[in-house]
Structures are given as structure tokens and as C-alpha cells.
Amino acid sequence: MSAQQPGQVIPTLSWIGGIDGHLRLIDQTRLPTEFVEIECHDVPAVWEAIRKLKVRGAPAIGIAAAFGMCLGIQNTVDADEAAFFARLQATADQLATSRPTAVNLFWAIARMKDFATKLRGKFPPREMAKALLGEATAIWEEDRAMCRAIGRHGVELLADVRGVLTHCNAGALVTVDYGTALAPIFAAHEAGKRLHVYVDETRPLLQGARLTAWELQQRGVEATLICDSMAAQVMREGRVQAVIVGADRIAANGDTANKIGTYSVALLAAAHNIPFYVAAPSSTFDLSIESGEQIPIEQRQAEEITHGFGRQTAPTGIDVYNPAFDVTPAKLIHAIICEHGVIRPVDREQISSMLGRKLEKQSV
Amino acid sequence: MSAQQPGQVIPTLSWIGGIDGHLRLIDQTRLPTEFVEIECHDVPAVWEAIRKLKVRGAPAIGIAAAFGMCLGIQNTVDADEAAFFARLQATADQLATSRPTAVNLFWAIARMKDFATKLRGKFPPREMAKALLGEATAIWEEDRAMCRAIGRHGVELLADVRGVLTHCNAGALVTVDYGTALAPIFAAHEAGKRLHVYVDETRPLLQGARLTAWELQQRGVEATLICDSMAAQVMREGRVQAVIVGADRIAANGDTANKIGTYSVALLAAAHNIPFYVAAPSSTFDLSIESGEQIPIEQRQAEEITHGFGRQTAPTGIDVYNPAFDVTPAKLIHAIICEHGVIRPVDREQISSMLGRKLEKQSV
Numbered sequence: 001m002s003a004q005q006p007g008q009v010i011p012t013l014s015w016i017g018g019i020d021g022h023l024r025l026i027d028q029t030r031l032p033t034e035f036v037e038i039e040c041h042d043v044p045a046v047w048e049a050i051r052k053l054k055v056r057g058a059p060a061i062g063i064a065a066a067f068g069m070c071l072g073i074q075n076t077v078d079a080d081e082a083a084f085f086a087r088l089q090a091t092a093d094q095l096a097t098s099r100p101t102a103v104n105l106f107w108a109i110a111r112m113k114d115f116a117t118k119l120r121g122k123f124p125p126r127e128m129a130k131a132l133l134g135e136a137t138a139i140w141e142e143d144r145a146m147c148r149a150i151g152r153h154g155v156e157l158l159a160d161v162r163g164v165l166t167h168c169n170a171g172a173l174v175t176v177d178y179g180t181a182l183a184p185i186f187a188a189h190e191a192g193k194r195l196h197v198y199v200d201e202t203r204p205l206l207q208g209a210r211l212t213a214w215e216l217q218q219r220g221v222e223a224t225l226i227c228d229s230m231a232a233q234v235m236r237e238g239r240v241q242a243v244i245v246g247a248d249r250i251a252a253n254g255d256t257a258n259k260i261g262t263y264s265v266a267l268l269a270a271a272h273n274i275p276f277y278v279a280a281p282s283s284t285f286d287l288s289i290e291s292g293e294q295i296p297i298e299q300r301q302a303e304e305i306t307h308g309f310g311r312q313t314a315p316t317g318i319d320v321y322n323p324a325f326d327v328t329p330a331k332l333i334h335a336i337i338c339e340h341g342v343i344r345p346v347d348r349e350q351i352s353s354m355l356g357r358k359l360e361k362q363s364v
Numbered sequence: 365m366s367a368q369q370p371g372q373v374i375p376t377l378s379w380i381g382g383i384d385g386h387l388r389l390i391d392q393t394r395l396p397t398e399f400v401e402i403e404c405h406d407v408p409a410v411w412e413a414i415r416k417l418k419v420r421g422a423p424a425i426g427i428a429a430a431f432g433m434c435l436g437i438q439n440t441v442d443a444d445e446a447a448f449f450a451r452l453q454a455t456a457d458q459l460a461t462s463r464p465t466a467v468n469l470f471w472a473i474a475r476m477k478d479f480a481t482k483l484r485g486k487f488p489p490r491e492m493a494k495a496l497l498g499e500a501t502a503i504w505e506e507d508r509a510m511c512r513a514i515g516r517h518g519v520e521l522l523a524d525v526r527g528v529l530t531h532c533n534a535g536a537l538v539t540v541d542y543g544t545a546l547a548p549i550f551a552a553h554e555a556g557k558r559l560h561v562y563v564d565e566t567r568p569l570l571q572g573a574r575l576t577a578w579e580l581q582q583r584g585v586e587a588t589l590i591c592d593s594m595a596a597q598v599m600r601e602g603r604v605q606a607v608i609v610g611a612d613r614i615a616a617n618g619d620t621a622n623k624i625g626t627y628s629v630a631l632l633a634a635a636h637n638i639p640f641y642v643a644a645p646s647s648t649f650d651l652s653i654e655s656g657e658q659i660p661i662e663q664r665q666a667e668e669i670t671h672g673f674g675r676q677t678a679p680t681g682i683d684v685y686n687p688a689f690d691v692t693p694a695k696l697i698h699a700i701i702c703e704h705g706v707i708r709p710v711d712r713e714q715i716s717s718m719l720g721r722k723l724e725k726q727s728v
Contacts, residue, residue: 032679198685201669201678203567203591209670209678217679224683227567227669229592229625233661233690236627261593263600267635268628297597305565305591306573309673314565314573315396315581319588321562326597 009219010037011177012060015067015137019129020074023067027054028173032214043072043091050098050105057174059143059281062104065095066136069112070129077126084125088116108139140176146281147178149339154184154244154279155191157335157342163240165231165269167200168259169207170246170279171215180279181246182215184337189221196222198234202259203227204304204322228261235272243269247280247336254330254346255292256280263326266333275334278346282338282355292327300324373583374401375541376424379431379501383493384438387431391418392537396578407436407455414462414469421538423507423645426468430500432459433476434493441490448489452480472503504540510645511542513703518548518608518643519555521699521706527604529595529633531564532623533571534610534643535579544643545610546579548701553585560586562598566625567591568668568686592625599636607633611644611700618694618710619656620644627690630697639698642710646702646719656691664688 013025016039023040029052030036038054040046046068049055055064072091076084092109099105115135119128158164170181178186188195197216202208209225216223226234234240243265249257256262256278269276289295302320306312314320335344336351343350377389380403387404393416394400402418404410410432413419419428436455440448456473463469479499483492522528534545542550552559561580566572573589580587590598598604607629613621620626620642633640653659666684670676678684699708700715707714 032682033676200593201567203565203593206677213682214679217682222683224685225669225678226685227592227624229564229567229628230685230687230690232628232631233624233687234685236690260591260597264593264596264628264632267596268631271631271635305589309677310675311673312397313570313673314589315578318396318577318581319586321588321590321594321598323594323597326594326600 009177012173012175013055013064013067015070015133015140019070019077019126019133023064023071025049025055025064026173028056028211029054032210040068040071043068043094046071047095047098050095050102058102058104059175060173061099061102062108063136063140063143063176065098065105066108066112066139068095069109070133070136073125073129073132077129079125081120081125084128085116085120088113111139112136144176144178146339147172147175147180147183148187150180150279150281150337151178151183151187153339153342154277154337155187157275157277157337158184158188158193158195158242161195161241163196163198165198165200165234165240165243165265166212167208167228167243167245167262167265168202169211169215171212173211173215179215179246180281181244182212183279184244185216185221186219189219194222196224196239198231198240199223199225200228200231200261200265201225202261204300204308207259228264231265232268232271235268235274240274243274243276244279245277247278247284248325249289249295250278250280250285250336251289251291251295252285252287252351253291253348254333254336254343254351255295256328256330256333256336257292257295257325258328260323260326263328266328270332276328276332277335277337278328278333279337282340285351285355287352287355292329295327297326298324373541376537376539377419377428377431379434379497379504383434383441383490383497387428387435389413389419389428390537392420392575393418396574404432404435407432407458410435411459411462414459414466422466422468423539424537425463425466426472427500427504427507427540429459429462429469430472430476430503433473434497434500437489437493437496441493443489445484445489448492449480449484452477475503476500508540508542510703511536511539511544511547512551514544514643514645514701515542515547515551517703517706518641518701519551521639521641521701522548522552522557522559522606525559525605527560527562529562529564529598529604529607529629530576531572531592531609531626531629532566533575533579535576537575537579543579543610544645545608546576547643548608549580549585550583553583558586560588560603562595562604563587563589564592564595564625564629565589566623568664568672571623592628595629596632596635599632599638604638607638607640608643609641611642611648612689613653613659614642614644614649614700615653615655615659616649616651616715617655617712618697618700618707618715619659620692620694620697620700621656621659621689622692624687624690627692630692634696640692640696641699641701642692642697643701646704649715649719651716651719656693659691661690662688
């Protein structure tokens with residue numbers, strides 16, 4: 001167990017050393033009661049960390065897999081090229097089984113493989129390993145830069161704000177550092193602004209209570225934990241002047257799918273004339289989806305609600321409705337903060353203008 | 365442990381036998397996983413049931429205390445009058461310490477004492493004991509009649525309704541039978557109407573999951589349990605056409621204090637054009653309070669949120685805001701259902717008209 005002091009910022013995951021180094025990551029299954037970092041020295045350790053949700057959230061899983069590829073080839077840096085590539089492929093195949101529904105996992109593995117394939121024949125394995133570590137580090141850096149950019153753009157929206165409410169965990173723990181919804185809060189805090197964050201506990205899985213509350217406490221940001229049903233009262237008492245949440249998926253018109261309860265918070269914010277913001281990387285937009293109506297709502301297991309706290313809290317056999325997320329209509333969202341800037345008002349034109357412009361600029 | 369079948373209705377508490385009988389009550393601390401009835405044969409047993417929340421809710425606590433008075437005098441029915449009254453007073457003093465904040469406890473004890481005092485010198489102790497059992501039974505009957513009247517009046521509001529949402533537990537378990545918010549639902553169900561009830565689990569103490577879900581299941585009413593944060597989604601999907609909740613206290617203008625989260629549900633209902641109803645006995649009105657602004661919001665312990673059910677789910681030392689209830693403004697309430705009828709629209713005039721008329725009629 002690592003020593004950890006409040007206010008000290010530890011990245012969710014980081015690579016320690018050179019090509020013979022290892023991956024260090026925060027074990028999120030031990031939070032919030034214990035802060036434990038895991039040292040992953042081989043592929044099975046990374047596989048287990050992803051599989052057992054010790055690392056979670058799309059960006060963080062992708063980055064763990066990218067560094068996992070670097071661990072996989074450590075024993076073949078002095079072997080011949082064929083052995084090196086065979087090991088690379090075996091590592092990719094193994095890591096792909098860790099969490100088969102995580103899109104970012106496959107994206108990161110493919111990016112590392114493609115990168116190696118382009119260099120094949122040009123460098124010996126040892127140089128290839130260095131280049132691959134550079135590529136994994138680039139993915140890590142890109143994620144960090146994306147979060148920091150969201151933080152920078154979001155700060156302006158918090159200028160006249162003292163209290164902010166957030167739902168679920170779209171913080172540093174799903175990324176390298178800083179997060180998405182929490183990025184503007186961390187950026188404002190680091191710039192010396194005093195903010196007070198109200199944290200919805202976020203039933204059924206309590207990501208707000210377990211993770212967001214912990215992250216804010218760790219960085220010394222004033223935070224108060226509430227039950228989801230208390231958000232309206234907190235708003236009514238004038239305790240918050242803004243709401244910021246993350247996003248799972250954003251349609252072309254700005255309708256936003258996010259953790260169940262987000263739509264509820266958006267309606268309550270509207271009823272109290274409090275601006276409601278979504279913070280998410282541009283990769284969250286799915287422009288092939290016209291509107292939120294086309295996003296199917298996944299149902300999760302009843303036990304998350306009936307046996308939520310390690311104990312049965314509802315009668316045996318009761319019917320349960322447990323949607324994983326909901327869709328907040330664009331009209332309830334005052335702005336979407338992405339790494340390229342602030343989209344406001346939230347509509348099809350502003351979204352395609354912001355994303356189109358940036359797509360052109362990056363020549364993608 | 366008693367055998368108990370779904371659909372079979374067992375009163376929350378009942379007196380078994382004559383003046384040498386005893387009080388039977390459902391142990392609510394064992395629900396929803398176990399159905400256990402406690403047989404209280406003496407005052408300490410009733411004291412413990414109230415103290416340890418085996419019986420809860422204002423009406424039910426009052427009734428338990430009234431029958432507790434009957435238990436207290438069982439050994440003095442053949443003694444002299446002085447001994448009988450000394451025992452009555454000792455019982456009153458003892459029961460009063462069981463839950464010193466429960467207003468109905470004191471009301472019921474005082475009613476029993478006053479009743480006995482009026483009869484003093486007119487009947488021997490044995491006859492007094494019979495009369496006191498009659499008075500306790502009258503309190504029980506009045507509560508039952510009140511709930512049934514709310515049920516009768518509320519049924520009309522559910523005429524075009526298939527799905528109803530409720531928050532917390534204002535059901536049979538806080539009364540003799542039928543409850544307040546659930547009374548119109550039970551009345552409609554017994555009249556053959558098919559209703560489907562969505563039950564907010566009601567964090568932090570989960571009265572919805574533990575008690576309301578159990579009551580509905582017991583009576584064979586279709587019910588689905590949800591987290592509080594899912595109510596908006598359930599409304600959006602068109603699953604409910606009405607919301608019914610209970611009340612802790614109603615001001616002269618109709619502003620209603622009830623379990624935390626009620627105000628949130630009222631706002632969400634308004635956003636979806638779903639009528640929001642409050643069901644409560646006329647004793648819940650406090651006409652000395654002009655509006656909800658004058659009702660102070662009690663704060664409860666942080667542990668209810670951070671250590672919900674035997675397990676720590678938030679970081680040590682995190683600040684918590686835990687208001688026990690909130691106030692729903694009258695303008696969000698479509699009607700208040702009391703035992704005298706339906707108050708609609710909810711305003712000062714309609715309230716004083718309904719309560720004033722009934723107060724005159726009862727010559728109180």
C-alpha cells in the first residue's frame with residue numbers, strides 16, 4: 001500500500017521506468033476505504049486489473065492495454081523480429097479477452113499493433129520496443145491533454161459559481177488524470193478559485209460516493225456528499241449555481257446519454273434556473289445517431305438495487321426496473337465542453353461546426 | 365414466526381382476546397426478508413417494540429401505546445381503585461420514555477388517561493379495564509376508518525390511471541391497515557382495478573424498498589422497485605400517470621413537508637405533466653403554520669449515507685448533507701386527499717373550507 005496524503009495528486013495509471021519498466025495503477029475496487037496502487041510487471045497482471053475493474057472507464061482501460069502491450073514484448077527485445085511480432089500478437093489476443101465490451105480496449109490494442117506494423121523491418125526489436133513505449137506514452141499524454149483542455153475551456157463557465165453539483169464519476173479515475181466533468185472543477189481549484197462540490201451518491205452503484213467524493217477529497221476540493229433524492233433540495237436552498245456531468249454518448253443533435261439519474265438532475269436544474277453542462281471528449285459524439293431517441297437503454301441486474309449494500313434491502317421476488325443510463329435532451333443542456341472548446345447553444349449546427357472545424361484542422 | 369401468504373392481509377397491530385389479552389404486531393425491523401409477528405404480553409414488550417422501531421409511524425405508535433396502557437393494568441383489575449390508578453400512571457410514565465419525540469405517543473397516552481379519569485369513581489377497576497380496552501380499540505378503529513376514507517376519496521383520482529409512482533412508505537405499516545398514500549391504491553386494487561406501482565427505494569433509509577415494496581407484494585398489487593434517480597426516466601417512458609405520497613406536516617397554504625426526495629418527485633411530475641397527489645389525515649395539517657418556509661429542515665446523521673447498510677461506501681471524513689425531509693410547495697400539488705374528501709385546488713381557502721366544515725360538523 002502506498003502512502004497517500006490529501007492534496008497530493010497521483011495519476012490513475014503511469015509507466016515506471018524505461019522499456020524494462022512496469023505499469024502502476026490505482027486499485028479502484030479498494031476505494032474509498034483503502035488507497036492501494038498495484039504494480040503490474042506482466043500481461044496477466046494487467047489482464048486481471050482490467051477484468052476485475054481495478055481500472056475502469058473507457059480512456060483508462062485503453063491506456064492500461066497500451067502499456068500492457070509494452071509489458072508483453074519485454075522478453076523478446078533481444079529476440080528476432082518474427083518472435084517479437086508473434087509475442088506482440090499473443091499479447092494483443094490475451095488482452096482482448098479481459099473486457100470484451102470495452103471499445104477503447106480494442107482501439108488501443110489496434111493502434112499499438114498498427115504502429116508496430118508500420119515500423120516492421122525498419123528497426124530491430126529493441127528499438128521497436130522503445131518506439132512502442134513512446135506510442136503508449138503518447139496515448140497517455142493525449143488523454144491528459146484532452147482532460148486539461150476540457151478543464152481550461154470549462155473554467156470560464158464557473159466564473160460566477162461557488163457551488164457545483166455533479167452526478168456519477170466522470171473524474172480523474174476514468175482517465176489518466178483530471179477527468180472530464182471534474183476537469184473544469186480541478187482547473188478552477190488549481191487556479192485558486194474556491195468551489196464547493198455537491199456529489200450525488202449515484203445509486204445503484206454509488207460511483208459518486210465511492211469515487212467522486214474520494215477524488216475531490218484527495219485534491220483538497222470542498223465536497224459534500226448527498227443522496228440523489230436531495231439534489232432538488234440543495235438547488236432550492238441556493239447551494240449550487242451550476243451542474244456539470246460527463247457523457248457516455250452524444251447524438252448529432254446534442255441529446256446526451258449518461259448514467260441513470262442525469263436526466264433527473266437536468267430537469268431539476270431547469271426548474272431552479274441553474275445551468276446544466278456536459279463535459280466530454282469529442283470522441284463521445286456519435287454523429288451517426290440523429291437524436292437520443294435512437295439510443296437503446298440498457299437494463300442491468302435487479303441485484304444492484306435489491307442487494308446494493310452487501311445486504312438484501314427489498315423483498316425476495318420483487319420486480320425491479322434498472323436502466324443503466326438515461327438520455328438528457330439537448331434543450332436541457334446549456335453547453336457541452338469538449339477539448340476543442342465550448343459548444344453553446346447545444347444544437348446540430350453548433351456541434352457540427354465545432355467538430356467539423358476541428359476535424360478539418362487535424363486533417364482526419 | 366407466523367406463516368404468511370401473498371395476498372393475505374395482516375393488520376400492522378391488533379389486540380388478541382379480552383381484558384386479559386395481548387397486543388400482536390408486525391416486527392418491521394425484520395422486513396422485508398422475514399415476516400415475524402411479536403406477541404406483547406406486558407408493558408416492557410410494548411416499550412421495546414416502540415423503542416427499537418419494531419413499530420413505527422405516528423398512528424401505529426399511538427395505537428401500540430394505547431394497548432400498552434391496557435396491558436399495564438391487567439394485574440390490578442381486582443385491586444382497589446387507588447392501586448389501579450397508580451398502576452395506570454406508572455404505565456403512562458414508562459411508555460412515555462419509549463420514544464420521547466413521537467407526538468402521537470403522548471396523545472394516545474393522554475387520551476387513555478383522560479378517559480379513565482372521567483370514569484373514576486363510577487365503575488370498579490375490572491369494568492374500567494373493559495372500558496379502557498374499548499377506548500384503545502376505538503383509537504384503532506378510528507385509524508382504520510380514516511385510512512379507508514382516504515382510500516375511498518382517492519380512488520376517483522385513479523380512474524384513468526394504470527401506473528402510479530410513490531415515494532417512501534405511507535402505507536399500512538404506519539397505520540393499523542391500508543395506510544395513507546397507499547390507501548387509494550389498495551382501495552382501487554380491492555375494487556378490481558389493475559394498477560402498477562413504481563416504488564422509489566427512498567434513500568437513505570430505503571423505506572420504499574424495505575416496506576412499501578413488501579406491502580404491495582403482500583397484497584398482490586403489481587409493483588416495480590426503482591432507485592430514486594430513475595423516477596424521471598419512468599415518467600418519461602409514460603409508465604406512470606399519477607404520483608401519490610404521504611405527508612409529515614401540511615401548512616395552512618398547502619405546502620407539504622414529507623420524506624426527503626418528495627419535492628424532487630413533485631418537480632419531475634410537473635415536468636412530465638403528471639398529477640402529484642398528497643394523501644394524509646386531517647391531523648397532519650398544522651394551520652398555525654402559514655407556509656412551508658416556516659418549517660425547519662431537520663438534519664440526520666452522516667452515517668445513514670456513508671454507511672448505508674453495514675458497509676462503508678464513502679471516504680472517511682467526507683462532509684455529508686442529510687436533510688430528513690423537504691417541503692413541496694402547494695402549487696406543485698394537484699390535490700390533497702384526507703379522510704373528509706379531496707382538497708382541490710390546493711390553497712388556503714379550499715383547505716380551511718374542508719377542515720372548517722368538518723370541524724364544525726364534528727363539533728370539535
